[in-house]
Amino acid sequence: MSKMLDRLLEEKIVAIFRNIEDHHADSAAQALINGGVRMMEVTMNTPGAVHIIARWREKFSEQAAIGAGTVLDLGMAKEAVAAGAQFLISPNVDEQVIDYAVNQGISVWPGAMTPTEIVNAWKAGADAVKVFPLATLGYKYLAEIRAPLDSIPMIATGGVDLDNIQSYFKAGACGVGMGSKLINMEWVRNGEFDRLTAHAQQFVNAVRG
Numbered sequence: 096m097s098k099m100l101d102r103l104l105e106e107k108i109v110a111i112f113r114n115i116e117d118h119h120a121d122s123a124a125q126a127l128i129n130g131g132v133r134m135m136e137v138t139m140n141t142p143g144a145v146h147i148i149a150r151w152r153e154k155f156s157e158q159a160a161i162g163a164g165t166v167l168d169l170g171m172a173k174e175a176v177a178a179g180a181q182f183l184i185s186p187n188v189d190e191q192v193i194d195y196a197v198n199q200g201i202s203v204w205p206g207a208m209t210p211t212e213i214v215n216a217w218k219a220g221a222d223a224v225k226v227f228p229l230a231t232l233g234y235k236y237l238a239e240i241r242a243p244l245d246s247i248p249m250i251a252t253g254g255v256d257l258d259n260i261q262s263y264f265k266a267g268a269c270g271v272g273m274g275s276k277l278i279n280m281e282w283v284r285n286g287e288f289d290r291l292t293a294h295a296q297q298f299v300n301a302v303r304g
């Protein structure tokens with residue numbers, strides 16, 4: 096088990112920053128850190144993603160783990176790692192990305208939906224698999240596939256909110272990936288960072304309580 100997977104098992108929440116505007120990014124990240132969220136994913140389709148990752152590694156390295164999301168191919172993986180990403184997350188299974196991450200000593204958590212995809216990702220070297228899209232499939236689907244595949248750590252991504260987050264963990268998730276349900280972009284743009292902190296704290300309390 097990798098150190099980053101250990102950290103995921105402890106922290107349980109990965110905040111997904113997609114299309115965050117650069118001038119709001121640092122304040123939004125700090126707001127979540129203040130609320131207890133200590134794992135941050137910047138998606139590679141966010142304008143300036145590699146610059147944000149690099150800056151956050153400098154600014155928040157003592158407070159949070161910083162990774163890259165939506166890593167679709169080897170080129171993106173190399174860019175992300177060069178920027179300092181500590182983990183790579185994808186919506187798909189790309190064996191080149193997995194191989195590269197493993198060779199670089201970087202945790203890689205590819206996205207998969209079916210049992211075949213999940214097992215293939217695991218066998219390729221992923222130390223956890225992102226089950227996606229769970230906004231459509233729901234926690235009952237996760238519980239069903241966890242029954243025969245209980246040795247594979249699974250991150251639930253999509254559809255997680257305060258009302259159902261405990262259900263995802265009871266279904267066997269080792270962690271959850273959260274975007275808009277955690278990071279309200281209207282609050283960010285309005286500078287309501289205290290509100291964002293309080294909201295993050297609710298999720299942290301829910302997973303630790």
